[in-house]
Amino acid sequence: MSSIVSYGSYIPRYRIKAEEIAKEWGENPENIKSGLFIYSKSVPGPDEDVLTISAEAAKNTLKRSDVDRKKIGAIYVGSESHPYAVKPTSSILVEALGLSYDIHSADYEFACKAGTAAVQNVMAMVDSGQIENGIAIGADTSQGAPGDALEYSASAGGTAILIGRNGFADFNATLSFTTDTPDFWRREGEKYPSHGGRFTGEPAYFKHVLTGAKKMMERQKTKPGDYDYAVFHQPNGKFPTRAAKMLGFKDEQVKDGLLTPYIGNTYSSSMIIGLSAILDKAESGDRILAVAFGSGAGSDVFDITVNDRIKTFRRERAKGVMEQVNNPIWIDYATYVKFRGKIIMRGA
């Protein structure tokens, strides 16, 4: 059975508050905070992108494990903001992390669930015996058009998971649910994504998240009370909170994995950075339901149980999620638009 051998996350230190964005667009920040349940979001530095964020997340993962880097058999990176349109992020990571050149690697895309698609693929390769262990990464530096509601949430961050046998958290099961739903998209060459406004809710996020979670609990013959933690894709703070309530989960099962109110939606890392925060405090025997959602649309669901090996796992070798959340550098809107390339520079 495949399991989580190690994990690590990276969140850029720059942050902007919802008030700072709302002020520029004549919005009432209280509506954003109470409506979308977003207080602030992370912003990548001018020299950060999906490659650098993936590398830092993977380095944190490798620091916490004694697995020989040269024996890692696969590296897959899920993102919707890869630095190159053609030229894989994953091949740069092979060199940046000092992995063996005898390695399977590819970049994945499926909106916000590209990272969990990578997790499922590495799980399958471990379960089939093709590889001993592999790294799956979800990372993004997502963009929202100036003045769009997405500008309050689209943020940056990444999480890397090392999957192999005999890890500290077992994957009991995984499943996916996929339909053709045009709730959110970005056409080739366009800088900013488009979305269907309210259409992103019921027929997209809620249908796929709720169906995926229910199918998993049917398959595993479990109910919400059987899980110690639940974590959902979090495009804002409101959607996952409501989805959890609709499924019958309580606030205390969900609060540790809910990060979007403070760091925004890290897209391909959104659910797995929440899972990373949960793993930062989980104990042996804890059971976790994890549901990722990707627009377009689909959900990837995982049923995970933490085992006794967590007691000897070296979490302290890398910074945990909350330690990074609580170490911000606050910036204003002018710095934000400069960093995110939203102003036209000479020679650009």
Next chain:
Amino acid sequence: MSEVPRFWRESRHRYRLVGTRCGKCDTLYFPPRVICPSCRRESVGAMREEEMSGEGEIYSFTVVHDGLEQFKMQVPYVIALIRMKEGPFVTGQIVDCSPGEVKIGTKVSATLRKVRTEGKEGIIQYGYKFTITH
């Protein structure tokens, strides 16, 4: 002219701070050297690549207010001479901090960042920079 071949040859050194250690006198060099300047011909074939930990401390630094075109976005920024834990001195940018936070002796850790790009269509050059160790 494109710098692709040169950048590619040096990428592992820039990504992971890979230097070379002389098998004769045990000195570690960064940037890597093909021959040890002390042991000369005796070091031929004895130079071995070695990755540094990325940990070091600031030996000296300067604050750049009038940056190169590609660094305009980041001024004022700090360029420092860093004494690596393994011995070699490395010049690098200190990021994610204000210049006032940087002091001689400050502990720093290497981080992979974009260093420059060859325009909008060319390659992105990644390499080491440093952050203050918290």
